[in-house]
Amino acid sequence: MPLIFVGGLIFGFGLGFSHMARPEVVLEFLQFTDFGLLFVMFGAAIVTGLAFAIVPRLRGRAPLTGDTYGRRLKSFDKNVLIGGSIFGVGWGLSGICPGAAYASLGIGNLTILWALAGMFVGAYLQGVWRSQQASAASMANAD
Amino acid sequence: MITESTIPLLTAELFPNGISRYAVGGLLVGLGAVVIYVGTGIAAGASTFLESTLSYVSDQSRFQRYRSSRDWRIVFTLGIIMGAMVYALTFQSGVLSSSLYQPGSTGEVFELGGFTFWLTDVQPWRLFLGGILVGIGTRIGKGCTSGHGVCGVGSASKTSIVGVMTFLAVAIGTAQIVVALGVSP
DSSP states (O other): OOHHHHHHHHHHHHHTTTTTTSHHHHHHTTTTOOHHHHHHHHHHHHHEEEEEHHHHHHOOBBBTOOOBOOOOOOOHHHHHHHHHHHHHHHHHHOOOOEEEHHHHHHTTTTGGGGHHHHHHHHHHHHHHHHHHHHHHHHHHOOO | OOOTTTTHHHHHHTTTOSSSHHHHHHHHHHHHHHHHHHHHHHHHHEEHHHHHHHHHHOOHHHTTTTGHHHHHHHHHHHHHHHHHHHIIIIIIISSOOOTTTTOOSSSSSEEEEEEEEEEOHHHHHHHHHHHHHHHHHHHHHTTOOIIIIIIITEEEEEEEHHHHHHHHHHHHHHHHHHTTTTTOO
């Protein structure tokens, strides 16, 4: 837990330092007036890419959890496209994404609470919907 | 005729705020994810926090799958908030400065206890409505800019690369439409 906190600290500091925690800067990127955000995303992905490639070769298991090192691989289905598109509309409208929104609160942006409230409402709505789907599916199987 | 000054000029147009603050910030974002990965084997994302935290207050079956990870996800999120606050108390407040750091001019700054904090000018309805869509979309789409964009792309995951291309393209289209409609800020 302390290590996850430290990781989060560095992560959040980076989001602040890069100004990605400011929705305006994200919108400037999406509107093609400042391409700097490319360096945030690719810079971060290069660092994780190197670690994900090298660390598993150096040691077998994570010291704190005993878990084996894996990559972040999620199965592909149409949800990735549907969800990605809905997220894209939200991101393009507001300039906020989850990590940057938490960081934005840390730099004093109280207005971002609107976005955080919205994200919880959205996550809750899809949760209720998918819970109903899941129980409908299990009912169908029981028949 | 192409002169030697063309390249810096082009750079100034594409990157009006320079690139160092973005590059350094991005490396730190990646480093934060790597610290967690090396210690725990977890390739972290930020959006699952929404659902895992809802499992404390809702017994919808969908949220229960995140019970086992909900505690550390709160710690991770608090870390992100505190890390950004450390940035606010140092570089944003001007207590520390670096040639790699370039302050920005968006939004509005305010002083609190001698330190500089910052507020967005983006209108609340955009943040709230956008937030709802982000909350729905990241959860259906299995990840956000950190899960898919940082850890997934770092894993060379095809799913994540397709996910990033999808939300990036749609977000660019949306942002262009919003600005074309004259919505500002």
